[in-house]
Amino acid sequence: MQLLTVEKLCKSFGGLKAINNLDFHVNEGEIVGIIGPNGSGKTTSLNLLTGFLKPNSGRINFRGEEIGGLPRHIVCQKGIARTFQLCKPFMDFTAMQNVMVARAYGRKPSANLHIAEKESIDILEQVGLGSKAGILVKDLRVMERKRLELARALATKPYLLLLDELMAGLNLTEADEACKLINQIRESNITIIMVEHIVKAVTCVSDRIIVFNMGEKIAEGQPEEIVHNPKVIEVYLGKSHA
Template identity: 45%
Template sequence: MAYLEVRNISKRFGGLKALSDVDMSVEKGEIFGLMGANGAGKTTLFSVIAGHVAPSAGEVHFNGQRITGLSPSRICRAGICRTFQIVRPFAGLSVEENVRVAALFGSGRKRTRVEQARSVDAALESVGLSGHRAGLAGGLTLSGQKRLEIARALATGAELVMLDEVMAGLNPTEIAEMLETLGRLRREHGLTFVIVEHVIGALMSLSDRILVLHHGERIAFGTPEEIGANAHVEEVYFG
């Protein structure tokens, strides 16, 4: 069984079918990309995996355990954490306090204060925010707030991190820095990533494999090279 396995997931919102029998499997240590135009179902699939939305049909398994129907907090404590398209830090708290909240309430195990402090320090260091720890989260740039989202995910002790458009709105230099950060986190910490991203060049360079969704259906799957050469993907994605 794969590390993360999505089996025949469907989701209806009234008469709208947002996902239709989607299958997906992610191996441990992999960077897995999700590609598709707006409305393809990518964020809905993220929400189903993370427990924010209940599927109409299908199952999700993580690390050998069925997690379908569990609350977001229990899924987080099992080792899956997600970020969101629109960053929403606790703007009136410091950068360090934002990460400390994640370490306190997101972790699946009890930690001493020393362990919590180490977790916060390590998360801030990993994303390059150690020098901003005392500043207000609301004062960070967009790039800084996106890095803070990742730091909060790391502080929960997550083993699989789902990133929803973490590079949206960043300039080319910031995108290159984010790519380096994510690659380093995988190499040094053995993290697994599932990434939704509209910056196609970044998604192609970062991902080991990519799943393409169109109107809630799986239309292609393979390596970045295979996806780039897929005529159906080019037709539906680029017109």
């Protein structure tokens, strides 16, 4: 079943067409990777899906409902959560308070803060931050902040989770941990779109990969197909390698 369908989506900034006639879909329970070189429209598409940008034209259908151009907090309440490329935690809050905000306001929120607090601690444990609940974000390390960013997104109880370059800046061991986490999230019936710059970062977990270049979709398929696709090699490495 299709959870998300994007049709003929366009977004331009002045004369620059950041996203041009984009079509793609995501099935329920899938992990879809979106890759592409710098400036290919990966993050823009993510911003369009989450209401951070309004599309110029085209349709975004989520669970049978048009969501293109809705305010971002409404998009979240409908069940799409996102993380940011540069983590945006609430610095003066503890890890637990960060997650509690998401639990108190996301989809199916817990209006009672005591319940929200308990649920938040469970979610922190799920991403391996159980022991850090009371620690201020200022005092967390990079990987811990990424975990927190994930925990916060999960606390909004999403159907669809959008990860914007979660793997960026992680070393190999940390990237491995992140892959494990993502697989673990999938098991709780959450569909995932991962946006990454590095091809390797998505091939380990994705069921399907979509490749962007210059605001358009240039390839789509299984990870093995994608890494051997001449078009993909061309945009990443130049013509002579293809």
